[in-house]
Amino acid sequence: MKVKSKTQLKFKSSKKAKIIYETLEVDNENFLSSKLSENTITYETDNDSLKTTLATIDDLIACEILAEKITTIKKDH
Template sequence: MKIDAKIQIEYGNSKDADISFQSLEVENKGFIKSNKEENILNYNLSAESLSTFLSTVDDLIFSEILVEKVLKSTSTPKHQ
């Protein structure tokens, strides 16, 4: 069985999308085809088994959440 999926992640601006894309591209290369259009990241996944597909999606989502947390923590003004 072959499983194909497309995941799109939309950011509030192109700069944050670019930071996320560059951060994740290193890990995704060779596993997930991806591109960036303005503030939207597109991921195209393909797997031969459900377990491989779910593992890949889980890794992508976990990594994306981590990038979003870093972006949020660096954009929030710190009180002294």
């Protein structure tokens, strides 16, 4: 059985979307396809099982949350 999914992440600005997109792109290569359009990142998967699809989406969301936290840390100077 083939399972296809589409996940969209929308950000407040295109600048923030681009930063997150570039941060996650290295890790996502060969696992899912991605597209950046203004303030939205769209990810598409095509897997052989629902379990694999859910694991991929879960990993994507976890990585996005971490990238979001890292990019919002302000330097104390």
